[in-house]
Amino acid sequence: MSDWWKMACVYQIYPRSFMDSDGDGIGDIQGIIQKLDYLKTLGIDIIWLSPIYDSPNDDNGYDIRNYYKIMQEFGTMEDFNYLLNEIHKRGLKLMMDLVVNHTSDEHEWFQKYEDFYYWREKPNNWKSVFSGPAWEYDEERRQYYLHIFSKKQPDLNWENPKLRQSVYEMMRWWLDKGVDGFRMDVINFISKDPALPDGPDGDGSPYFMNGPRIHEFLREMNQEVLSNYDCITVGEMPGASPEDAKTYTNPENRELNMIFTFEHMDLDGGPNGKWDLKKLNLVDLKENLEKWQHALHQVGWNSLYWNNHDQPRIVSRFGDDGDYRVESAKMLATCLHMMQGTPYIYQGEEIGMTNVAFKSLEKYQDIETLNMYKEKIAEGWSHDQIMKAIHTKGRDNARTPMQWSNEENGGFTTGDPWIDVNPNYEKINANEALQDSNSIFYYYQSLIDLRKRYNIITKGDFKLIHREHPDVFAYERSSEGEKLVVYCNFSENVHTFALPDGEILIHNYDQLESCEQLNLRPWEAVVFYQT
Known part of the structure; x- marks a missing residue:
């Protein structure tokens, strides 16, 4: 197997917000097909598609109801097959999102297989990542089930070999169809301490983050599935240290190609987490990225990113989205792309899209944001204080529709968009960028090209x-x-x-x-x- 992914550049598409082809206000597969030549012009190698599987959409598709079916509002399996073919025709590859720490509570497994999930007569004290308790009472079963995320996202029980085989079968199905790899959602959460003990102040992470059998499960997944395909794998791993990453990404261990670390993206959060706003200390950022560059050099592999569907826009966060938007966007790209690792570009990053400051809470859609608002009001935060935190750190900053042109709704849709478009689309859009030889778009194009021409960027x-x-x-x-x-x-x-x-x-x-x-x-x- 070659390590072609080391010289590649990945572009993440959040389908709901990328391009709407039918005017219903929601991005879709046909919309992505329309924009493939744009991505080919940019020069990227791999498209990472956030989930497009059938889902009730409690957490924007990360709550999967059926792994073998396409979400109706995105299109059909025929649309997907056509997309995959068009991607490959252009010499590009497709990485799917693999969400197997949890499913939707509407998945047939949840209805049929009790032992595929965690059920308890008496819950422990763990809190959900999305606020509130991590256990939900089921009237019918008269038991509680575990959900580290939303109550509509019950956690899968990876201790059960039948569950693991069902997951592997599904992975093979997609790889046999021709997809080129997986980005694995919170994959280091899949192994829980079987005793499910109480956590300090309700924090269960010591018992499910990088849990006791995680390496065993990933090696089994590699042996049963991944090693039989020439594919790319990246694991999203909150709480993974460089030492953990060495084990996960060392090729000798046969687990994953690379992981996403969160450390550098947590540096502008105070002691009370991401909503506790704090100015970035650049020395902290430098030392953190240095630590990761050194730890994985000639051992494993880094993934390089500033943005994704869960992170606010980097030009607003670590740059200057006002007078120096273009310069700071290019600077941030340079800083990242000259390091060792596989770079990831999130849709709109290549044109310098910025955070949005909706005045009304009603304009926000993200479950994490809405839950946090209720929680902080109860804790005594003021409305203005919370809105400032949302404008700075909310996930919807990344989810406003892609700005294609200065036409209404940024050319994203002819209908009413599922979430409002950032009002600055009239100035910041892909059409403008493509017509300006000094744009951020062409700068990214140059950075991607340099990685292919200079081995030192990959190996140094x-x-x-x-x-x-x-x-x-x-x-x-x-x-x-x-x-x-x-x-x-x-x-x-x-x-x-x-x-x-x-x-x-x-x-x-x-x-x-x-x-x-x-x-x-x-x-x-x-x-x-x-x-």
Whole structure:
């Protein structure tokens, strides 16, 4: 098996918000097909599709009712087969979302197979990730079932070999159809401590995060399914450390190709979690990414991301979405794409889409956000305080429709969109980006192209420089006599350094301000290549 995924770039599509082909206000498979040439132009290699399976949509498709059926509002299995064929025709690959920590409570397994889930006469004290208790009472069975997420998302019992075989059978079915791999939703939650003990203050994570049999389950999955296909795998793993990741991604262990870590995306949350807003300390970010770069170098593999369907827009979060939106979006892309790992681009990131600040709570759709609002009001937070947190960190920031043009609703739909479009679509849209040779879109295109042309980006080691600098993220990559020197200014301040040797590989301003020294302007990024 080759490791083609090491040089690849992944583009995540959130189907509900990508492109609506039939005017019902919801993105769909035919809409994705219409935009495949756009993605081919960008230069990406792999499309990761958030769930499109049949679902009652309690958590936007992450509550699956039938793994073998397409959600009606997205289209049919015939549509999917056509999409897969069109993707492959363009030399691209498709990665599906695999959600097997839980199903919907409307899945037939939940109706038919009691031992596929966790049932207890008396619940423990665990809290749900989406607020409230992690157990729901079922009147018919007179028992409680475990749901780490929504009460409509009961957790699967992976201790049961029949359940595991049912999952593997489903995975083979999709791979035999021709899909090229899986992104695995909270996959490190599938092994629970069988005793299900109480957690400190209701936090059950010590007993289900990276649980006792997780490596055994993943190795079995690899042996039974993954090792028989030339596919890509990435595990979403909250709470996984670099040491954990080494085990998960070391090829000798035959588990997964890479994982998603959350550490770097938690650095702007205070002691009380993500809604407890805190300004990013750049030194913390540098040291965190350095730790991951070093830990997995020549052992496993990193996935590189700023954005996804669960994260607010990076240009609003770590950049400047006002005067320096274009410069800071390009700088953030440079910082990430010059590291070792497989980069992920989330829809709209390539045109610099921003967070949205809906004035009314009624405009928000996300279950996590709505549950949090109730919880914080009960704790005494003010409405304004909560809305500020939602505008900064809410998941709907990533879920507003893709901005294709300056036409009504950003060209996403001719109907009423399921969630409002960000009002800035008139200025920020793909049509504008495609017509401007200096746009963020073409900058991403260049970064993707450089990864294919320079092996040092894939293979080189990583060395952080100017470690304590509060505004500038600078590092070197070295491999077999080649070197990259990367400077990224995370601020509006101007900073001066000695000018590195070498040619400029990529730069987010037209040219350097001086040929004597490196004067980094606001949000400036520049990469030097030395041999």
